[in-house]
Amino acid sequence: MTKLPKSIDDTAALLSRADYVAERSLATALFLALKLERPLFLEGEAGVGKTEIAKVLASTLGRKLVRLQCYEGLDISSAVYEWNYPRQMIEIRLAEASGKISEAASQAARKKLGNDIFSEQFLIERPLLQALRASADGAAPVLLIDELDRTDEPFEAYLLEVLSDYQVSIPELGTIKAEKPPIVIITSNRTREIHDAVKRRCLYHWVDYPDAARELDILRRKAPGAAERLSTEIVAFVQRLRKMDLFKLPGVAETIDWTKALMALDQLALDPDTVNDTLGALLKYQDDIGRIRGSEAERLLSEVKAEIAAA
Ligand SMILES: Nc1ncnc2c1ncn2[C@@H]1O[C@H](COP(=O)(O)OP(=O)(O)OP(=O)(O)O)[C@@H](O)[C@H]1O
Ligand SMILES: [Mg+2]
Numbered sequence: 001m002t003k004l005p006k007s008i009d010d011t012a013a014l015l016s017r018a019d020y021v022a023e024r025s026l027a028t029a030l031f032l033a034l035k036l037e038r039p040l041f042l043e044g045e046a047g048v049g050k051t052e053i054a055k056v057l058a059s060t061l062g063r064k065l066v067r068l069q070c071y072e073g074l075d076i077s078s079a080v081y082e083w084n085y086p087r088q089m090i091e092i093r094l095a096e097a098s099g100k101i102s103e104a105a106s107q108a109a110r111k112k113l114g115n116d117i118f119s120e121q122f123l124i125e126r127p128l129l130q131a132l133r134a135s136a137d138g139a140a141p142v143l144l145i146d147e148l149d150r151t152d153e154p155f156e157a158y159l160l161e162v163l164s165d166y167q168v169s170i171p172e173l174g175t176i177k178a179e180k181p182p183i184v185i186i187t188s189n190r191t192r193e194i195h196d197a198v199k200r201r202c203l204y205h206w207v208d209y210p211d212a213a214r215e216l217d218i219l220r221r222k223a224p225g226a227a228e229r230l231s232t233e234i235v236a237f238v239q240r241l242r243k244m245d246l247f248k249l250p251g252v253a254e255t256i257d258w259t260k261a262l263m264a265l266d267q268l269a270l271d272p273d274t275v276n277d278t279l280g281a282l283l284k285y286q287d288d289i290g291r292i293r294g295s296e297a298e299r300l301l302s303e304v305k306a307e308i309a310a311a
Pocket of ligand 2: 050051052146187
């Protein structure tokens with residue numbers, strides 16, 4: 001287990017060690033979230049590195065990563081805990097077979113069995129409960145609640161309780177409270193607004209697309225071996241694309257994918273034909289590809305080459 005960072009610079013260095021290139025405002029939000037023991041709520045477009053933050057934090061701090069992937073209809077039995085019904089049934093059958101709970105069995109024997117089947121050994125821990133309990137060895141885990149905007153509001157209300165007290169109550173067992181609050185990262189793609197009450201408990205940061213310098217740094221780390229000229233042209237091209245009115249702008253993930261695709265084709269620089277043929281690594285909607293392919297790609301590319309030549 002590594003100690004928590006002591007400053008904003010320390011936080012940025014920690015992320016950088018795992019090849020995550022953070023802008024200063026993100027490092028600040030993260031530093032404060034760790035220091036104040038508050039959840040960090042990250043919103044932003046797809047593929048800008050929201051989920052990655054939690055993974056990088058867990059690996060650099062040497063903590064366990066507990067991930068709750070949200071989806072519509074997510075309920076307590078998938079997110080918090082569930083009783084192991086099949087095993088409970090087997091236990092009852094075994095007790096019946098051994099005569100422990102026959103017609104003639106005492107009231108006390110029946111009550112004991114009732115208590116036994118609602119004990120720890122029949123409890124299945126789901127991510128939220130795992131995250132509260134994993135701190136028993138002294139190191140609170142990183143709890144990633146990914147894509148919260150996909151759940152429905154009742155679940156959000158439940159989460160609010162968990163985040164307020166870092167505890168859950170299980171009627172048959174009692175209240176389980178974390179010894180140390182987990183490091184909580186919540187992400188949202190903003191397909192709907194998250195309730196203010198959840199946000200109020202968190203520190204908020206909007207993860208934006210990186211500027212050209214930062215994106216180039218990311219490429220050097222995530223696609224090492226790409227020709228410098230190729231990376232520079234890719235970044236300049238993608239940065240231009242992001243200023244256009246497309247249905248879905250490319251995220252950092254797409255920039256990395258495109259670079260790897262072009263490396264696989266042994267490209268040392270961009271040319272119009274290759275751009276046209278590989279746009280599918282960058283744009284994922286036919287309308288967007290249709291708009292860019294051909295003359296628009298050529299125009300962007302000549303702007304990019306001119307920009308780089310002038311630099
Ligand atoms: N600042 C960054 N530094 C290093 N790598 C980054 C950065 N931002 C994004 N990436 C890379 O981009 C990819 C996508 O990141 P990630 O999955 O975290 O995005 P996301 O914001 O969670 O997207 P989605 O909303 O689609 O889930 C990862 O491979 C990650 O390594
Ligand atoms: Mg994600």
